Amino acid sequence: MRELIAEKMQRLYGCSYDPNNEITITAGGTQAIFTAIMATINEGDEVILFTPAYDCYAPAIELAGGKPVYVQLKSSDYSIDWKQVKKVVSRHTKMILINSPHNPSGAILEPSDIQELTRITKDNDIVILSDEVYEHIIFDGETHHSMAKYPELANRSIIVYSFGKTFHVTGWKTGYVVGPSNLMAEFRKVHQFNVFTANAPIQYALAEYMTNPDHYMHIHHEYEEKRNIFLSAVTASRFKLKPTKGTYFQLLDYSKITDEEDTELATRLTIEHKIASIPVSVFYHNPVQNNVLRFCFAKENDTLLRAGEILSKI
Numbered sequence: 001m002r003e004l005i006a007e008k009m010q011r012l013y014g015c016s017y018d019p020n021n022e023i024t025i026t027a028g029g030t031q032a033i034f035t036a037i038m039a040t041i042n043e044g045d046e047v048i049l050f051t052p053a054y055d056c057y058a059p060a061i062e063l064a065g066g067k068p069v070y071v072q073l074k075s076s077d078y079s080i081d082w083k084q085v086k087k088v089v090s091r092h093t094k095m096i097l098i099n100s101p102h103n104p105s106g107a108i109l110e111p112s113d114i115q116e117l118t119r120i121t122k123d124n125d126i127v128i129l130s131d132e133v134y135e136h137i138i139f140d141g142e143t144h145h146s147m148a149k150y151p152e153l154a155n156r157s158i159i160v161y162s163f164g165k166t167f168h169v170t171g172w173k174t175g176y177v178v179g180p181s182n183l184m185a186e187f188r189k190v191h192q193f194n195v196f197t198a199n200a201p202i203q204y205a206l207a208e209y210m211t212n213p214d215h216y217m218h219i220h221h222e223y224e225e226k227r228n229i230f231l232s233a234v235t236a237s238r239f240k241l242k243p244t245k246g247t248y249f250q251l252l253d254y255s256k257i258t259d260e261e262d263t264e265l266a267t268r269l270t271i272e273h274k275i276a277s278i279p280v281s282v283f284y285h286n287p288v289q290n291n292v293l294r295f296c297f298a299k300e301n302d303t304l305l306r307a308g309e310i311l312s313k314i
């Protein structure tokens, strides 16, 4: 499986990883992130991360004795405010944690972000932890800017992937990390004692499935179609939306409908209207009210149409 991953990374991102020393199979993306943080962060180290953020980052940083340093993404489009990042980088900064395509907003890194990140990390030892679990779920002909494509960034990056996302098998809990051998050696010191090895029979099954690139190179078509079905189904509603660029999450802005807090509205929609969403404020360190809910469109098309009917009446 590691050989297949090395071949895939070379083909997609032009980066060569040694299957023996630079690729490790993990029990999903969450374990990969936890282990990468435990392996690199010590007491007092600072980790810059961007909010709203996926929920497993900060607990791992704190457990390792590190300090999460939160930078808020711009509320207009959830892009990174690099001026803010420059202000918080210090001699204690050990890691910058990025996630593209981004959960919960669906935003993706642009070439200008890559330039900024390269500049900021040029003369220091900052490690990049890059959560790229949605690498294949990206729409409208956009490109995924993996850290692996940029040698200066790849040399300092631990990159996390998840078969749960790519092959739609969340419960199989299998993923992998790639990174330069010095970082991977540290990663494996922790991995050795918290996992030892990821479930072997499942690795054989996934490896066989992975031999055919069609199984992952085209999944964005299916999700893009689902996104579009969901978007058409809610166009007549009072929700405001910008089509998501990646992931299977779509944000809907409800400012024209109510001034309830997003947690209240999400609860009410679930109980009264039987439609579940995640209030985006919960992805912040200090909850921010942007009046947006996150909906998941990795559903049957009929379910998406029914969701559209419900949301159009609200």
Ligand SMILES: Cc1ncc(COP(=O)(O)O)c(C=O)c1O
Pocket (backbone or CB within 6 Å): 027, 028, 029, 030, 031, 054, 099, 102, 103, 131, 133, 161, 162, 163, 164, 165, 170, 173, 174, 175
């Ligand atoms: C951004 C992000 N990273 C990592 C994960 C975890 O992946 P896994 O299910 O493989 O543990 C998720 C799952 O929702 C996610 O959204």
